[in-house]
Amino acid sequence: MKHPDEDTLLKSVLALLNPDAEAKLRSHLSQCDDCNRNHKRLLQEIEMIGSIEPSVATNLFPLPRRRRRTAITWLKIASLLIIGFSAGHTISRLTQPEQIHVVPHYLVTRTPEASLTSMSPCAAVDMSVDLTWVEEVTPR
Amino acid sequence: MISDWDCLERARQGDERAWQWLVVRHSPSLVKTTLLITGSLAIAKDLTQESFFRLLDRSPRHRHGSFKAYLSTIAYRLALKEKKRKSHYVDLEDYEPTDTSPTPLEEMLQEERQRQIAQVIGALPEHQRSILILRFYGQHSYEEIAQITNVPLGTVKSRLFHAVKACRQGLREKGILE
Numbered sequence: 471m472k473h474p475d476e477d478t479l480l481k482s483v484l485a486l487l488n489p490d491a492e493a494k495l496r497s498h499l500s501q502c503d504d505c506n507r508n509h510k511r512l513l514q515e516i517e518m519i520g521s522i523e524p525s526v527a528t529n530l531f532p533l534p535r536r537r538r539r540t541a542i543t544w545l546k547i548a549s550l551l552i553i554g555f556s557a558g559h560t561i562s563r564l565t566q567p568e569q570i571h572v573v574p575h576y577l578v579t580r581t582p583e584a585s586l587t588s589m590s591p592c593a594a595v596d597m598s599v600d601l602t603w604v605e606e607v608t609p610r
Numbered sequence: 611m612i613s614d615w616d617c618l619e620r621a622r623q624g625d626e627r628a629w630q631w632l633v634v635r636h637s638p639s640l641v642k643t644t645l646l647i648t649g650s651l652a653i654a655k656d657l658t659q660e661s662f663f664r665l666l667d668r669s670p671r672h673r674h675g676s677f678k679a680y681l682s683t684i685a686y687r688l689a690l691k692e693k694k695r696k697s698h699y700v701d702l703e704d705y706e707p708t709d710t711s712p713t714p715l716e717e718m719l720q721e722e723r724q725r726q727i728a729q730v731i732g733a734l735p736e737h738q739r740s741i742l743i744l745r746f747y748g749q750h751s752y753e754e755i756a757q758i759t760n761v762p763l764g765t766v767k768s769r770l771f772h773a774v775k776a777c778r779q780g781l782r783e784k785g786i787l788e
Contacts, residue, residue, distance in 0.1 A: 477771075484774060485752075486767050515787060519731070519777050520746030522724050524715065526641050529655050533621055533629040534663055 473505055474498065476512075483512045614677035622666060633662060636678060640685045643748045646731065647689040647740060648696070649715045657692060661685040679754035682744070686758050690740070723786060730780035737761075738773035745770055 474482075474495055481487045482495050499506045614635070620628035637658050645654035661684040672680070715728055731739060744755045752770075756763045781787040 480774065481771065484767075484770060486771060515778060515781070516774065518781070518786075519727065519742070519774065522646070522727055522731075522747070524642065524645060524651070526638065526645065526651065526654075529637060529641065529658065530630060530633055531659050531662070533624070533626050534666065 473502065476508070479505070479509050479512050482509065483516050615673045618665065618677070636681055637662070639678075639748055640682065643682065643743055644685055644689040645715060646728075646743045646747055647686070648693055649732070651715075653692055654689075657685055657688045660688055664688075675757070676754055679750060679757050682748055682750065682754070683758045686740070686744070726784050726786060727777075727781065730777050730784065733780060734773055734776055738769050738776065741766055741769045742773040742777070 478487070478491075478495065482492060487495065499509055614632060617628040617632050621632060640658045640661060641651075641654050644657045645651055648654055648657070661681060664684050665681055715732075731742065734742065740759065741755055741761075744750045744758060745752075750758065752763060752766050755761075755770075756766045759766065761769075778787060
């Protein structure tokens with residue numbers, strides 16, 4: 471095996487090589503002092519990167535009591551949601567939106583004697599009235 | 611030997627000793643990890659405490675996988691959220707475009723060398739920095755880091771490799787490495 475490059479040595483130090491490549495490298499390191507020295511140097515550098523030791527005292531805190539949401543809490547949440555939805559529904563029913571009126575330009579009846587000359591503009595039509603017997607005609 | 615998951619179950623039932631055992635065992639690495647992510651010891655301690663409390667609130671049926679990774683996932687997400695929240699607010703009185711004053715973490719470190727290493731780690735891109743912190747300071751395996759950060763295993767390895775390379779370059783520029 472030829473001398474491994476620095477990236478390969480670094481991968482070995484970080485345990486990123488696959489087992490075959492690692493075995494070959496180990497075999498080379500056992501025979502090559504230079505590579506072995508570089509490998510050890512990289513290992514020390516990696517240890518240095520992970521060497522920050524902030525003086526942090528262990529912070530103990532007691533077990534919190536009754537922190538878990540019990541069934542009663544869930545029931546309270548559910549009842550609040552139901553009350554909220556009911557109130558919203560009631561309010562929306564009380565405040566009905568304004569009725570929409572559609573004003574067609576011309577109306578023609580389906581009766582056989584009706585002709586184009588009999589067309590005339592008409593007033594607003596309340597959509598709540600049954601208008602299934604009329605159809606809208608767009609004026610030219 | 612009693613497992614961490616069993617201890618948690620006992621703590622849920624009100625066993626104070628089991629709770630303290632979990633806190634003593636896991637809080638130092640959590641504080642260190644969140645401290646390096648957020649840069650503030652006070653915030654790191656709060657986040658560690660909050661992580662333990664949230665652990666209690668989680669479903670008792672969840673018992674699979676590494677307990678440490680599960681706890682770290684909670685802490686890591688809280689730390690990222692806190693960091694993002696803090697970055698949205700800048701105190702105009704303190705703001706200076708070329709502010710080079712030391713961070714709270716750097717002020718905590720006694721040795722100049724450690725301060726410089728903290729600066730180099732702090733200068734890494736966010737996605738590389740958090741993986742380096744979880745590996746070197748949280749002592750997590752690559753699989754655990756992939757689980758904590760929700761990133762594919764190959765990406766975790768690649769990011770760590772580039773993070774370490776960037777760190778070495780930074781330390782070389784500061785004269786710490788030859």
